[in-house]
Amino acid sequence: MQQTGFQLEHCRPNCPKAARDWHNLYDELEIKLTELNLLQILQDKFRPVLNHHLPKVCLAGCPNGCSQPNIKDFGISGYVTPRITDAQCSGCKACERTCLEEAITCQPNGITIDNTRCISCGDCLKVCLSGTLISGESGWSLRLGGRVGRHPQFAKFAGQVPTDEEVVAWISAIMSGYIKDAGPQERLTHFLNDNKVSLVSSVNGKSAHKSSGEEFQDQRQ
Ligand code: SF4
Ligand code: SF4
Ligand code: SF4
Known part of the structure; x- marks a missing residue:
């Protein structure tokens, strides 16, 4: 996975329990994350680039979260009300x-x-x-900042958006912020924890926008 500079995972293909089909979103994210040239960015920060340096994005078709989106940098789960x-x-x-x-x-x-x-x-x-x-109403629940390791933590709820395009834009904006503003050897997980993120969208009053310094509200466990 180090060859791509990111880790992109999904749950079981064509699962009958899916609230949203993640296949197109997966493809769009793969293209966008590849365009960001993350491997080069990471190689400039870390030598060698190890698994824990990789941005981790995880898609799940429904709130069951079989692919474990709650312990990834970006956890995306389909929902339908x-x-x-x-x-x-x-x-x-x-x-x-x-x-x-x-x-x-x-x-x-x-x-x-x-x-x-x-x-x-x-x-x-x-x-x-x-x-x-x-x-x-149907769309994607967004979570941010999950990880395992020495100091594990669940990703926190960051809003809901209705379209694949908004998910891609949300992740792209945060990763662009990381590329532009992170310190020389700063890992993404620490960048996210330090509230240096700028989120992008808002649906049904559940905002996915967060200004620097605000705390995330974990509205859906
Ligand atoms: S997260 Fe939902 S859609 Fe995905 S494999 Fe699990 S039950 Fe199926
Ligand atoms: S809404 Fe009524 S008809 Fe539909 S599953 Fe429930 S009880 Fe049955
Ligand atoms: S009422 Fe809500 S939680 Fe219960 S089955 Fe329907 S969508 Fe799922």
Whole structure:
């Protein structure tokens, strides 16, 4: 992997549980990260360039996070929020049984969803045959600054964006900041911890923009 100057990972291809398809995003990120010529940047900072120097980007198709996005510099997870329509609910309770978060309650007059419990995995949509539950808002949850090693830490929630392009722009902006502003031997993980990042987008009030000096808010565990 040192040959590319970055590590880009994904979860299981074509998984039926995916809330978002990551294949195109993976390809776009590979192109963008390659364009940044990161290997040369890292070789100017570190000799030799070791695994822990590499920027690590990880894609997961849903909040299950099988590819471990929470311990990478950039963790990207697909999400889809269920929307309740006017279509008649059959009362089958398949959605209630499917929801591992116990967010759905079936009642005689339809269902309710507890949004404080729902993690937007989309499992309930897949079992509703009546059309009462359909896809609502969908996109990518962004996390930043995860790592393993001597001082492990989970990546922190940094916002949600609806499109692949916004994910690419977000990572590209941060990596460009690292290339431009990081110290001579500063690792990306320390650069991110020192709040030297500039994020780019905002969706549904869940901001993915952070100014220097602000703390990240981990809104979704
Ligand atoms: S993270 Fe979700 S989509 Fe990816 S392999 Fe796991 S369950 Fe499937
Ligand atoms: S999207 Fe997932 S967590 Fe939310 S209600 Fe449906 S099954 Fe439950
Ligand atoms: S799966 Fe659909 S039809 Fe069945 S209880 Fe849930 S909302 Fe109603």
